[in-house]
Amino acid sequence: MESKQKQTILIVDDTDLNRAMLANILNDRFNTLEAANGVEAVEILERMHDSISLVLLDIVMDKMDGFEVLAIMNKKKWLINTPVIVISAETGGSYIQHAYELGATDYISRPFDFGIVLRRVENTIMLYSRQRILQDMVSEQIFDKERNSRLMVEILSNIVEFRNGESGLHVHHVKVITEYILKELRKENLYTLSDEEINLISMASALHDIGKVAIDEKILNKPGRLTDEEFAIMKTHSAVGGDMIAKLVDRQDEPLVKIAYEICRWHHERYDGRGYPDGLKGDEIPLSAQVVSIADVYDALTSERVYKKAFPHEEAIRMMVAGECGNFNEKILNCFKNVADDIKHALEMKSENANMTLVQAEIIMNDMLTKRIEAAENAMKGNKHD
Amino acid sequence: MTENVKQMLEAAGLDVTATLGRLGNQEAFYQKFLKMFLADTNYEQLVLACDAKDNEQMFKAAHTLKGLSANLGLKDFNLLCCQMVDLYRENKFEEARDVLPSLTVKYQLAREAITKYLG
Numbered sequence: 001m002e003s004k005q006k007q008t009i010l011i012v013d014d015t016d017l018n019r020a021m022l023a024n025i026l027n028d029r030f031n032t033l034e035a036a037n038g039v040e041a042v043e044i045l046e047r048m049h050d051s052i053s054l055v056l057l058d059i060v061m062d063k064m065d066g067f068e069v070l071a072i073m074n075k076k077k078w079l080i081n082t083p084v085i086v087i088s089a090e091t092g093g094s095y096i097q098h099a100y101e102l103g104a105t106d107y108i109s110r111p112f113d114f115g116i117v118l119r120r121v122e123n124t125i126m127l128y129s130r131q132r133i134l135q136d137m138v139s140e141q142i143f144d145k146e147r148n149s150r151l152m153v154e155i156l157s158n159i160v161e162f163r164n165g166e167s168g169l170h171v172h173h174v175k176v177i178t179e180y181i182l183k184e185l186r187k188e189n190l191y192t193l194s195d196e197e198i199n200l201i202s203m204a205s206a207l208h209d210i211g212k213v214a215i216d217e218k219i220l221n222k223p224g225r226l227t228d229e230e231f232a233i234m235k236t237h238s239a240v241g242g243d244m245i246a247k248l249v250d251r252q253d254e255p256l257v258k259i260a261y262e263i264c265r266w267h268h269e270r271y272d273g274r275g276y277p278d279g280l281k282g283d284e285i286p287l288s289a290q291v292v293s294i295a296d297v298y299d300a301l302t303s304e305r306v307y308k309k310a311f312p313h314e315e316a317i318r319m320m321v322a323g324e325c326g327n328f329n330e331k332i333l334n335c336f337k338n339v340a341d342d343i344k345h346a347l348e349m350k351s352e353n354a355n356m357t358l359v360q361a362e363i364i365m366n367d368m369l370t371k372r373i374e375a376a377e378n379a380m381k382g383n384k385h386d
Numbered sequence: 387m388t389e390n391v392k393q394m395l396e397a398a399g400l401d402v403t404a405t406l407g408r409l410g411n412q413e414a415f416y417q418k419f420l421k422m423f424l425a426d427t428n429y430e431q432l433v434l435a436c437d438a439k440d441n442e443q444m445f446k447a448a449h450t451l452k453g454l455s456a457n458l459g460l461k462d463f464n465l466l467c468c469q470m471v472d473l474y475r476e477n478k479f480e481e482a483r484d485v486l487p488s489l490t491v492k493y494q495l496a497r498e499a500i501t502k503y504l505g
Binding site for chain 1 (some may be wrong): 405407408409410415418419422423426428445446449450452453454456457458459
């Protein structure tokens with residue numbers, strides 16, 4: 001209650017004398033606003049309910065009575081954060097009952113004691129501000145937890161990228177593109193997707209290449225074309241990635257695990273059935289994998305790799321639409337085209353921001369590698385001495 | 387407040403001690419609100435509504451006066467306001483209106499005493 005900023009109370013009563021009495025009680029501790037009827041009260045609340053800590057409400061009024069005000073406040077969800085104390089000359093039980101049913105926090109009947117009114121107002125406001133503080137704390141904690149799990153997924157996927165000799169940007173890009181496409185699919189009413197599902201799929205998209213940790217580094221980082229045999233090995237990464245996820249004990253019912261499995265195993269399937277590892281066709285391929293597949297191909301085309309130069313944005317899109325690179329569900333591809341320009345902008349911004357941290361990450365990683373090699377060499381020397 | 391003034395107010399149907407108690411024994415407030423009560427028009431509205439046989443408006447004015455008189459400790463006047471409100475609730479509109487003359491007597495008594503008190 002000692003805060004520098006006084007809290008504001010709205011007094012609603014159609015009689016000047018009643019408002020004056022209540023204002024008199026409260027003016028030392030609170031700012032007061034006054035409304036002479038229900039319509040005025042709703043107008044004021046509409047404008048500034050966020051900054052009103054409590055409403056003192058009369059019931060019998062011309063131009064919208066107190067019950068109606070309560071009903072509107074309930075409907076507009078203002079009652080969640082702004083408690084109402086009803087003050088009335090009424091002492092009938094059913095009348096008071098009705099006020100409570102409509103969401104009033106407390107009921108004060110006339111004649112009232114000034115000191116008691118002040119106490120009840122203060123207590124109610126304190127209770128509500130505690131509730132608000134608790135709410136903020138809980139959502140902050142949820143947010144922190146969420147952020148940490150995202151961070152874990154990012155760290156994990158960066159390991160794959162690092163071994164690939166690529167910047168961690170690819171994982172970032174695929175995630176951003178996936179999210180854009182999913183939101184567009186929802187906007188176009190092609191799929192019903194909740195925020196939660198979009199969140200899960202884009203988070204799991206970061207894991208699409210985890211199977212590559214099982215691929216020989218020589219093949220993974222070979223400059224130039226792979227031989228047929230090498231390519232066959234390279235292609236195992238999607239099935240291997242799926243297996244890695246499938247072997248998680250007791251976690252197969254988790255939505256994130258299910259989606260990660262789909263994405264890892266099937267992000268190289270083709271809509272015409274000529275992809276791998278299972279040759280799934282059309283919508284046998286789960287939506288998550290279809291979307292990530294488009295994101296993966298687009299980013300691979302527009303990025304420089306050890307074996308190829310980067311294609312410009314427009315050229316990459318043309319190739320994908322023309323079927324020169326992959327084969328996709330036309331509806332999803334169209335949605336991708338709708339948001340392609342937005343994606344391009346988003347990725348450019350992200351790359352600029354990420355560059356600095358990536359340089360730092362590379363230095364740290366190089367340092368770690370050098371140490372690991374040194375340790376290995378020392379160990380070998382030791383063996384020889386034996 | 388002198389004992390004489392207090393007795394004068396009590397004779398006019400005002401519960402001085404209890405009311406001052408509810409106001410935290412601040413006589414300045416008591417005077418301020420009584421002054422506002424003299425300027426309040428709900429009684430006039432009640433009379434007009436009874437004349438026009440406008441039950442709805444009669445109820446509203448009587449109800450507001452019931453609250454005001456309760457807070458200000460106008461005991462005798464309050465009793466008659468309550469009667470009127472209750473009769474309205476029982477749909478006895480004629481009988482509610484019939485309360486007006488005796489209610490007016492108590493209202494006038496209270497007014498005169500308050501005017502004298504405020505000087």
